[in-house]
Amino acid sequence: MEVSIxxxxxxxxxxxxxxTNSGNLAKLMAPFGWQVKQVEVVADNAEAIKAAIDRAMMxxxxxxxxxxxxxxxxxxxxxxxxxxxxxxxxxDPEVTGNIEEIFRKRGIKMNTLTADQALVPTSCRVIQNRxxxxxxxxxxxxxxxxxxxxxxxxxxxxxxxxxxxPQLLEKFPNEEAIExxxxxxxxxxxxxxxxxxxxxxxxxxxxxxLAYLPKPxxxxxxxxxxxxxxxxxxxxxxxxxxxxxxIVKDNxxxxxxxxxxxxxxxxxxxxxxxxxxxxxxxxxxxxxQLTAIAGCxxxxxGGVVAYSNELKHTALGVDMAVIERYGAVSSEVAAxxxxxxxxxxxxxVAVATxxxxxxxxxTGERRLPDGLVIEAKPVGTVWFGVYAKGNLxxxxxxxxxxxxxxxxxxxxxxLTALIKAIKAN
Amino acid sequence: MEVSIxxxxxxxxxxxxxxTNSGNLAKLMAPFGWQVKQVEVVADNAEAIKAAIDRAMMxxxxxxxxxxxxxxxxxxxxxxxxxxxxxxxxxDPEVTGNIEEIFRKRGIKMNTLTADQALVPTSCRVIQNRxxxxxxxxxxxxxxxxxxxxxxxxxxxxxxxxxxxPQLLEKFPNEEAIExxxxxxxxxxxxxxxxxxxxxxxxxxxxxxLAYLPKPxxxxxxxxxxxxxxxxxxxxxxxxxxxxxxIVKDNxxxxxxxxxxxxxxxxxxxxxxxxxxxxxxxxxxxxxQLTAIAGCxxxxxGGVVAYSNELKHTALGVDMAVIERYGAVSSEVAAxxxxxxxxxxxxxVAVATxxxxxxxxxTGERRLPDGLVIEAKPVGTVWFGVYAKGNLxxxxxxxxxxxxxxxxxxxxxxLTALIKAIKAN
Numbered sequence: 113m114e115v116s117i118x119x120x121x122x123x124x125x126x127x128x129x130x131x132t133n134s135g136n137l138a139k140l141m142a143p144f145g146w147q148v149k150q151v152e153v154v155a156d157n158a159e160a161i162k163a164a165i166d167r168a169m170m171x172x173x174x175x176x177x178x179x180x181x182x183x184x185x186x187x188x189x190x191x192x193x194x195x196x197x198x199x200x201x202x203x204d205p206e207v208t209g210n211i212e213e214i215f216r217k218r219g220i221k222m223n224t225l226t227a228d229q230a231l232v233p234t235s236c237r238v239i240q241n242r243x244x245x246x247x248x249x250x251x252x253x254x255x256x257x258x259x260x261x262x263x264x265x266x267x268x269x270x271x272x273x274x275x276x277x278p279q280l281l282e283k284f285p286n287e288e289a290i291e292x293x294x295x296x297x298x299x300x301x302x303x304x305x306x307x308x309x310x311x312x313x314x315x316x317x318x319x320x321x322l323a324y325l326p327k328p329x330x331x332x333x334x335x336x337x338x339x340x341x342x343x344x345x346x347x348x349x350x351x352x353x354x355x356x357x358x359i360v361k362d363n364x365x366x367x368x369x370x371x372x373x374x375x376x377x378x379x380x381x382x383x384x385x386x387x388x389x390x391x392x393x394x395x396x397x398x399x400x401q402l403t404a405i406a407g408c409x410x411x412x413x414g415g416v417v418a419y420s421n422e423l424k425h426t427a428l429g430v431d432m433a434v435i436e437r438y439g440a441v442s443s444e445v446a447a448x449x450x451x452x453x454x455x456x457x458x459x460x461v462a463v464a465t466x467x468x469x470x471x472x473x474x475t476g477e478r479r480l481p482d483g484l485v486i487e488a489k490p491v492g493t494v495w496f497g498v499y500a501k502g503n504l505x506x507x508x509x510x511x512x513x514x515x516x517x518x519x520x521x522x523x524x525x526x527l528t529a530l531i532k533a534i535k536a537n
Numbered sequence: 538m539e540v541s542i543x544x545x546x547x548x549x550x551x552x553x554x555x556x557t558n559s560g561n562l563a564k565l566m567a568p569f570g571w572q573v574k575q576v577e578v579v580a581d582n583a584e585a586i587k588a589a590i591d592r593a594m595m596x597x598x599x600x601x602x603x604x605x606x607x608x609x610x611x612x613x614x615x616x617x618x619x620x621x622x623x624x625x626x627x628x629d630p631e632v633t634g635n636i637e638e639i640f641r642k643r644g645i646k647m648n649t650l651t652a653d654q655a656l657v658p659t660s661c662r663v664i665q666n667r668x669x670x671x672x673x674x675x676x677x678x679x680x681x682x683x684x685x686x687x688x689x690x691x692x693x694x695x696x697x698x699x700x701x702x703p704q705l706l707e708k709f710p711n712e713e714a715i716e717x718x719x720x721x722x723x724x725x726x727x728x729x730x731x732x733x734x735x736x737x738x739x740x741x742x743x744x745x746x747l748a749y750l751p752k753p754x755x756x757x758x759x760x761x762x763x764x765x766x767x768x769x770x771x772x773x774x775x776x777x778x779x780x781x782x783x784i785v786k787d788n789x790x791x792x793x794x795x796x797x798x799x800x801x802x803x804x805x806x807x808x809x810x811x812x813x814x815x816x817x818x819x820x821x822x823x824x825x826q827l828t829a830i831a832g833c834x835x836x837x838x839g840g841v842v843a844y845s846n847e848l849k850h851t852a853l854g855v856d857m858a859v860i861e862r863y864g865a866v867s868s869e870v871a872a873x874x875x876x877x878x879x880x881x882x883x884x885x886v887a888v889a890t891x892x893x894x895x896x897x898x899x900t901g902e903r904r905l906p907d908g909l910v911i912e913a914k915p916v917g918t919v920w921f922g923v924y925a926k927g928n929l930x931x932x933x934x935x936x937x938x939x940x941x942x943x944x945x946x947x948x949x950x951x952l953t954a955l956i957k958a959i960k961a962n
Contacts, residue, residue, distance in 0.1 A: 127563040391824075457848055
């Protein structure tokens with residue numbers, strides 16, 4: 113089944129809010145083989161919304177719209193849908209009850225604008241929004257379905273998964289089985305990987321497809337297959353998945369879909385090791401990737417965001433004389449940070465980062481009084497320290513790009529290095 | 538000037554990668570009054586790309602495409618553009634030189650797939666990509682311009698700002714001046730704000746518009762104005778901006794466009810105060826929002842991600858008996874964490890978080906042996922501790938939604954509370 117998504121809202125077109133809904137809806141539909149054919153992002157403008165709906169209703173049997181349903185005057189989607197599908201706007205008592213209940217729970221007084229969210233076209237079937245105030249509206253015309261959903265991501269995703277997708281599957285049952293398998297690799301370029309896999313990929317059966325999904329520092333390989341015999345398809349894709357994992361085994365981080373943080377937690381859990389972090393330039397980015405994962409606490413004990421030199425010393429025991437001599441961005445400091453946080457937390461393995469995220473902070477070559485030359489450190493220079501059960505190693509990378517890119521790459525590199533250390537342990 | 542954006546790539550439609558480019562391009566064009574009319578996200582599929590280009594070229598004078606230019610076989614945009622605008626694919630020696638240079642710098646061996654990135658249609662003018670390997674292609678037809686850019690966000694944004702936008706402005710000079718002003722507020726609902734501003738908003742001159750841009754925990758108010766007399770427009774919008782700031786002053790966080798982290802750094806810098814963080818449930822999210830901002834180090838000294846109870850004790854001096862008695866998610870622990878991190882770091886102000894991000898971890902009501910009743914803590918419960926120059930206060934919130942939403946709301950609430958504490962200081 114092919115689906116069109118229309119994301120509505122001025123805030124999406126001016127870049128104040130990023131449309132994450134469309135991608136997340138696609139992810140929720142993928143296991144059922146439902147594909148997003150196209151996404152259109154349009155302004156809170158009746159003409160633009162109408163044109164997008166026209167095109168979408170022409171192009172696919174299912175159309176999902178997100179946004180344009182808030183209580184403020186920017187929002188014009190509902191009257192437009194009413195005009196488009198016919199009928200008139202009436203107050204839905206169940207929606208009113210839901211809104212009142214939500215406001216009561218939050219202890220906020222309800223006002224006219226919010227109360228008017230209960231107005232819905234008579235031409236739609238309302239799906240009650242259990243997690244927010246904007247009602248979800250299901251329209252049908254000529255066997256096609258348009259579902260209008262709110263723009264708030266958590267409302268949309270929760271209601272889509274629990275109520276909307278099941279009803280869509282009831283209306284449009286699947287004819288074919290579909291399967292996906294993922295392999296995640298690191299430390300290899302996309303083109304080198306493509307060459308390595310070229311022959312295998314060419315020999316893939318026609319009902320299978322391999323997609324390269326690169327992100328900074330890692331590449332996701334996603335194998336998709338479809339077929340009428342679900343059991344056979346499963347067997348076949350598992351065989352191909354094993355082959356693929358074997359070909360790229362030197363660079364594998366995970367053989368299923370996972371974030372790099374999830375992959376680390378799995379490796380650490382498997383080896384029964386606890387993990388700590390000492391972050392200077394990444395400033396909490398590694399910690400926050402790990403703690404974003406539910407249930408991380410059996411592996412991740414925590415760490416220090418040692419942004420100032422003083423805190424590197426007081427919390428992690430880094431020698432101030434070493435900072436003075438080699439600079440905070442150095443192999444010596446990275447090593448002491450990793451060792452220090454392992455000592456502080458009692459963790460089995462630990463990673464430390466200290467670098468120059470930029471855009472300023474680059475240092476030139478320095479010659480110390482005793483003749484030692486400290487090399488220049490351009491923006492993007494990051495030293496990593498990895499501690500693993502008594503062993504300590506450090507390495508340096510220089511990442512190109514903006515501050516957020518340097519931080520992101522450094523966090524990914526730190527997690528990859530931890531995985532490597534755990535595998536070697 | 539109105540602009541269409543076409544974001545190309547299977548990875549965008551399946552939700553593996555979120556299209557952040559379109560929003561960021563919109564932000565870069567906004568100061569010039571250029572508006573994104575619509576964004577289409579399409580698959581790596583020749584027919585879909587062609588249809589999107591047809592529509593976009595019909596609808597606006599400027600069309601920007603991102604993605605579809607990588608070295609692997611998913612990518613088909615370039616041959617399609619060649620067919621669409623005519624000519625043939627030829628090897629561009631300058632692009633080849635650029636790719637060779639990049640690979641030399643990174644110390645990676647170049648392969649055939651990458652070398653073929655230097656193939657460009659004769660019908661385009663090449664804009665050299667200074668930060669990546671995929672060339673940027675400028676096509677013209679009937680006075681309209683299509684610029685094909687790579688999908689990698691940092692390449693696209695850097696090249697757009699430095700090279701593409703200046704050339705677009707040369708081709709299509711602006712006729713009208715445009716101005717924006719922003720006010721950011723917290724602790725108020727969108728609908729309450731709309732009612733508060735209703736009268737003022739109705740009285741706005743016709744060439745001004747107010748947009749509500751809510752994010753969890755804060756609302757951005759963006760005032761846009763346009764006019765032929767730039768100086769007059771500036772004067773007028775500054776007057777309206779001052780009026781707006783005054784009306785909502787009780788809830789103001791910033792009177793210009795800023796993240797909540799930036800707003801905190803400004804307030805702290807203005808008050809000459811240093812800041813530290815002690816995070817349990819937010820797990821580094823606060824630290825990482827602050828360290829994402831260049832130049833944060835004069836204000837933010839760092840902190841502790843005290844995920845385990847042991848680390849709350851060893852790094853922050855939280856009393857284990859207090860954790861045992863009241864639970865880690867409690868007013869008492871939040872207070873000790875805030876005080877502890879201020880002591881450890883010497884910071885003037887500090888915030889601490891300890892909560893249940895979920896999806897599991899809720900606790901029921903407990904009665905202690907001495908009769909004290911510890912109330913139930915549902916998922917989403919977060920205790921905050923705020924330390925400000927010797928003063929200590931705590932408060933509790935219960936956030937709805939998923940784990941990432943709880944963490945995000947808790948981080949925003951912590952930053953808002955710090956701003957409030959600094960303002961009161």
